[in-house]
Amino acid sequence: MAELELQKMEKGKDGGKDGEKEKEKFDAQAEFNKLLGGSRAGGAYIPPARLRAMQAAATTDKSSPEYQRLSWDALRKSITGIVNRVNVANIKHIIPELFQENLIRGRGLFARSxxxxxxxxxxxxxxxxxxxAVINTKLPQVGELVLTRLISQFRRSFKRNDKIVCHSTTTFIAHLVNQGVAHEIIALQILVLLLERPTDDSIEIAVGFMREVGAFLAENSPKANATVFERFRAVLNEGSISHRVQYMIEVLMQVRKDKYKDNPIIPEGLDLVEEEEQITHQIQxxxxxxxxxxxxxxxxDPNYLENEDKYKQIKAEILGEDSDDESGSEESEEEEDEEEVEAKEGIEDRTETNLVNLRRTIYLTIMNALNYEEAVHKLLKIQLKEGEEIELVNMLIECCSQERTYSKFYxxxxxxxxxxxxxxxxxxxQAFANYYNTIHRYETNRLRNIARLFGHLLANDAISWAVFECIKMNEDDTTSSSRIFxxxxxxxxxxxMGLKNLAERFKDPEIRMHCQGMFPLDNPKNTRFSINYFTSIGLGIVTEEMREHLKVRCLTPRSLVPSC
Structure with missing residues (x-):
């Protein structure tokens, strides 16, 4: 905490009363200002012991520029440290800690951090x-500054064609709109700007922005949302952009169709502000x-002490009247917390660091193997916990999908x-079912590699043909991506296997039971769809049973069966 650091510095002042002789040799304040205040880089190097002595001598007056400079540096370090520690698990504990700092004086530091x-x-x-969003409810000037700087940064990066900064800035603005800090008008203005003169980069940023803010716009501005998607369709029909970006628009259409199930307005655990308490800024x-x-x-600041007292009153209103007492006894609490932490056993890792390291190890092992036998041998040596086997499988499939062409190695x-x-x-x-259900998210090349990998496993009976249960070959349950897959x-x-052996395999009673969705007999419409599909891909031989069924069904009197 910034206040605690300054209090620790002041403790060394009592031992310096006999420093009359030192004052005759040099003016401590002047030298301290010369070494620290005259340069943005921090001045010359000073040994720590001498620096502490100079700080004690130079900060006797709390309203002096030297003391204010030290408090400013402590405030900057404290705010940066707190912001870098925040996550879903600890955000409720971080917010009171952040309000302990002077966010009115350090609002620029907070926005930058x-x-x-x-x-x-x-x-x-x-x-x-x-x-x-939480800070904006209590200190709206801080939220307004963050939003203003984000909009300014977006305008600059858009003019400079800086796609990376544009993407990160629009993502932040989208979530501020979701939280109610920014009005949806800014989101619509950004979309209009990006879609007005479509390029590969502008459409890519617009698609990413729409994935984040689309659920909010669909709920709060349905007409404007429909207009945006009409513009996306127009861009798609014009064909002036690359196939990769066209596919991204198609994926966005599918995300909209799925009602943004993977992109909720506010993720679980982050709905911390009541709707009526939020202050929304309408910045154009x-x-x-x-x-x-x-x-x-x-x-x-010539009124430094007065402004600090004012913020203490604001802090007391925000955190409660006991905030001053809590900050006074904070040193003793910190010592107790350190003892408790030492006594704790078994720390739970919620940052998924171990999982990231595991994936990195698997990836490097696969990439460094000379042949498949060496890869299997090395992968089996990796220590996996129970339940982590699926991570290795997913990494294998992802590595395969990233290749330019399918490699039989995988x-x-x-x-x-x-x-x-x-x-x-x-x-x-299990991975087959997961990838089939989410195959619309993959580009054509990655889709092809994944399909050929699973085709290899099925042809060699490495996995059971019961996986076909998840495939429902009809117009409603398939997409263009799943049909290509x-x-x-x-x-x-x-x-x-050869066409003849494949047809014989599908005649096996056990496999036929699992393939009822692929070869439907329940509805003539679905049956026709399946027959047409498999015939078009060169597998008409497997549709003979469906053709006979359809023929018998149509010859049956109309009063007994539904119309063909």
Whole structure:
């Protein structure tokens, strides 16, 4: 805490009363100001012992520039440290700690720290937005400054064609809109600007922005939301952008169809502000903005002590009357906390650091292997906890999907794992269902590689053909991506087994039971769809039973069966 650091500095003043001789040699305040205050980089190097002595001599007057400079540096370090520690698990404990600092004096420091932290870790954007939303309810000038700087940063990066900064800034603005800190008009203005003259980069940023804010706009501005998607369709029909970006728009359409189930307005655990308490800022994209860059640097305050007392009163109103007493006894509490931490056993890791390290190890092992046998041998040496087998399977499939063309290396590695142990076979079967249900998120090349990998496993009986249970071959339950996936997979199986053997395999009673969704007999419409699909991909031989069924059904009197 900034106050505690200053209090510790003041304790060394009592021993310096006999420093009359030292004052004759040099003026401590003047030298301290010369060494520390004259340079943005911090001045010359000073040994720690001498620096402490000079700080004690130079900070006898709390209203002096030297004391204010020290308190400013302590405030900057404290705010930066607190912002960098925040996550979903501890945000409720971090917020009172942040209010202990003078956020009115340090609002520029807070805005800079939170924007820098968000740009460095985009997955934590909802957490930083929730933090700003809570502070905005008590200190709206802080929330307004953060939003103003984000809009200004977006305008600059858009003019400079800086896609990375544009993407991070729009993501932050989207979550501030979701939290109610910013009005939805700014989101619509950004979308209009990005879609007005479509390029690959502007459409890519617009798609990412829409994924984050789309659920909010669909709920609060349905007409404007529909207009935005009409513009996306127009861009798609014009064909002036690359196939990769066109596919991104198609994926966004599917996300909208799924009602943004993977992109909720406010993630679980971050709905910390009541709707009626939130203060919404209506800042326009084109209006003149007051960025107040001067708040980032130290300035001497002639009314420093008065302003500090005013903030203490504000802090007491926000945190309760006992906040001063709590801060007074904080040193003793910190010592007790340290003892408690030492006594604790078994710390739970919620940062998923171990999981990230495990994935890195698996990836490097796969990439460094000369052949599939060496890869399997090295991968089996990795110490996996119970339940982490699926991580290895997912990494294998992801590595395969990232290749430019399908490599049989991954098929052989996966096949060997499946035949080593039933646990691995079940993991690959589980992965098949997961990837089939989310295959619309993948680009065509990645989709092709994943389909050929599973085709290899099926052709070599590495996984059970019972996985076909998740495939429902009809117009309602399939997408263009899933149909392409099944086509490539079945063609891979046909190349390995031969068309005749494949047809015989599908006649097996046990496999037919699991393939009822692929070859539906319940509804003539679905039956026709399946027949047409498999015939078009060169597998008409497997549709003979469905054709006979359809023929018999149509010959039956109309009074007994539904119309064909």
């Amino acid at each position: 939170v924007m820098k932290a968000q740009a460095a870790s985009l997955p934590f954007t909802p957490v930083f937005a929730a933090l700003v 994209l084109e209006e003149e903005l007051q960025v107040q860059e001067g708040l980032n640097i130290f300035k001497f 098929g052989l590695v996966s096949e060997r794992f499946c035949k080593l142990n039933r646990v691995w076979e079940e993991c690959f079967e 099944v086509k490539i997979m079945m063609q891979e199986v046909m190349e390995s």
